[in-house]
Amino acid sequence: MSTTKTPTASRRDLAKMAAGITHELIVVTPEMASRWLEGNTHNRNKREQLVNSYARDLEADTWDFNGETVKFAADGTLLDGQHRLMAIVRAKEPALLLIVRGLPMSAQKTIDVGASRKFADQLTMDGEANAPILSSIVRRATLWEAGYRGHSGSYKPTRPELENTLTEFPFMRESTAYGTTNARAAGLVASQLGFVHWLLTRVDFEDGTWFLDRLCDGVDLRAGHPVLALRERIRRERDDSSGQLKTEIALALVITAWNAYRSRRTLQKVQLPKGGLSAETFPIPR
Known part of the structure; x- marks a missing residue:
């Protein structure tokens, strides 16, 4: 049968x-x-x-x-x-x-309807710690290196560009850990603090670490110290924005205070450029 x-x-x-x-x-x-x-x-x-x-x-x-x-x-x-x-x-x-x-x-109806694999997903599969935060920092750094300080406009980093950034700057993993551990104390989100940690310690590791440590703990800051003024401005911005700063504003405030600290100037208030932030006015760490 x-x-x-x-x-x-x-x-x-x-x-x-x-x-x-x-x-x-x-x-x-x-x-x-x-x-x-x-x-x-x-x-x-x-x-x-x-x-x-x-x-x-x-x-x-x-x-x-x-x-x-x-x-x-x-x-x-x-x-x-x-x-x-x-x-x-x-x-x-x-x-x-x-x-x-x-x-x-009719096949077109089912094309690209699934969940796309994000860079953070790839980092997770690669075993990276705090992959979503690391991904955000890498993306922001890629934009920064391409000349985009605030809004990225039409520039969309590609997967190879993101991978190249992480390969070129492996210390971003330490910056990610720093941001994850200290974000609440600094009044920023982890990706914001991690990015400025990478940015400032590239200029001067010891100075950058000290500056951000004082942003977190406020220890031994006298009146007129740029970090003290920064802590107060972040507090006020958080109050006005229901707890979280926009990334462009957070970065610009930190860099402005950093530049004052590096030039050993006193600072009573941390102010953004008149007329707002733009590609021409966005501060660059010195």
Whole structure:
């Protein structure tokens, strides 16, 4: 007696669907990408910063092939991959991509609907301590090194850029631990304190550590000391903002007080630049 099972209707349908789908690993040139984008008639709005991010990775030769596919419907409509193809065109650099063709148009409904893997998730899988805080510090440092002190505008750090920052500045792990341990005493959130710890100790490790230790404990600060003025300004800002400072304001206040301390000036009040913070007025630690 035969024990072979008759395929169910759903299995027969899956087999039929698979028969019309092809996949191919291709080095996609800018010319090919430009031609394929002509079929980009049924897609979400373009995200300019994402295109720029991918293009920077291609130009820096840090683009990694991860098996993600560029998808086409059976009629040639581009279903997924527009930002990668646009980046290839913009960077004028080729990239290795896995191309899938022959999908039904309905497949687009299920593309990119899952939870994206964040940098903090990757750090957690790598066994890093306090991964969400470390991730935030690395991201802020990457922006800082790229010249973005306050708002990042259209600049979106890529995964390779974040990884390169952590590789270049491994001491960020110690800064993360410092921020995690001392944030409440400083009146800042852990990522803010960790970032300024990294920033100031780069200028002068002993001075930076002393300055931030006094921000946390307030020990032996005489009237007119910049750290004392900073502690008071942070307290008032927290009262006005229901307990938490905006990161740009927190960083600008700490750096302003630090610069006064480094130049051995007294300071009764820590004030932000007149007219507000901008790329031109944001303070730089000295």
